[in-house]
Amino acid sequence: xxxxxxxxxxxxxxxxxxxxxxxxxxxxxxxxxxxxxxxxxxxxxxxxxxxxxxxxxxxxxxxxxxxxxxxxxxxxxxxxxxxxxxxxxxxxxxxxxxxxxxxxxxxxxxxxxxxxxxxxxxxxxxxxxxxxxxxxxxxxxxxxxxxxxxxxxxxxxxxxxxxxxxxxxxxxxxxxxxxxxxxxxxxxxxxxxxxxxxxxxxxxxxxxxxxxxxxxxxxxxxxxxxxxxxxxxxxxxxxxx
Numbered sequence: 001x002x003x004x005x006x007x008x009x010x011x012x013x014x015x016x017x018x019x020x021x022x023x024x025x026x027x028x029x030x031x032x033x034x035x036x037x038x039x040x041x042x043x044x045x046x047x048x049x050x051x052x053x054x055x056x057x058x059x060x061x062x063x064x065x066x067x068x069x070x071x072x073x074x075x076x077x078x079x080x081x082x083x084x085x086x087x088x089x090x091x092x093x094x095x096x097x098x099x100x101x102x103x104x105x106x107x108x109x110x111x112x113x114x115x116x117x118x119x120x121x122x123x124x125x126x127x128x129x130x131x132x133x134x135x136x137x138x139x140x141x142x143x144x145x146x147x148x149x150x151x152x153x154x155x156x157x158x159x160x161x162x163x164x165x166x167x168x169x170x171x172x173x174x175x176x177x178x179x180x181x182x183x184x185x186x187x188x189x190x191x192x193x194x195x196x197x198x199x200x201x202x203x204x205x206x207x208x209x210x211x212x213x214x215x216x217x218x219x220x221x222x223x224x225x226x227x228x229x230x231x232x233x234x235x236x237x238x239x240x241x
């Protein structure tokens with residue numbers, strides 16, 4: 001059994017079987033594959049994530065129909081969906097403007113309807129959704145030299161309204177992706193009934209099977225530094241492909 005921990009997978013196979021490793025060529029090959037499958041060029045890198053999701057969902061259902069004929073993520077949004085997301089907001093959380101998140105939980109139905117109208121304006125008005133990631137960051141001292149930034153722990157305080165919008169989009173996107181099989185079955189973690197423990201069990205089984213049959217097994221590891229919020233998705237896609 002041989003285990004590899006440092007293999008650098010940065011090549012992509014063209015349609016003619018040859019390999020390429022140039023960043024621009026990688027991007028072109030992937031875009032050509034997208035166009036061959038969906039019949040049109042992919043959205044630009046700056047396109048809204050909802051546009052990408054609609055394209056994939058449309059292909060999963062009836063690839064020969066126009067994209068406009070398919071239900072989009074926004075059609076799943078409703079006052080009830082927002083209410084479900086708000087119900088999951090934590091109590092007693094700090095906010096940048098001292099507006100308690102609990103106020104949303106106590107709001108009457110008309111607030112949910114107004115909330116939904118505002119969300120539609122945000123999405124259909126072409127406004128970027130980067131507002132969902134905005135927060136006020138404060139630093140709490142941990143240990144060691146207080147003059148070193150690493151001695152302080154960053155804590156972000158997000159507006160409860162923005163939290164509710166983000167949770168609503170996340171919940172509905174996850175349900176939509178699971179229902180239509182958009183996420184590969186091999187993808188585990190942060191999914192219902194699909195935790196990372198499944199991957200550990202699968203890996204243990206593969207190693208045991210290789211040992212039992214005296215066969216080689218190659219295992220690749222990708223160690224992402226500061227993976228929580230700073231992963232270059234384009235680079236990661238190129239490596240994994």
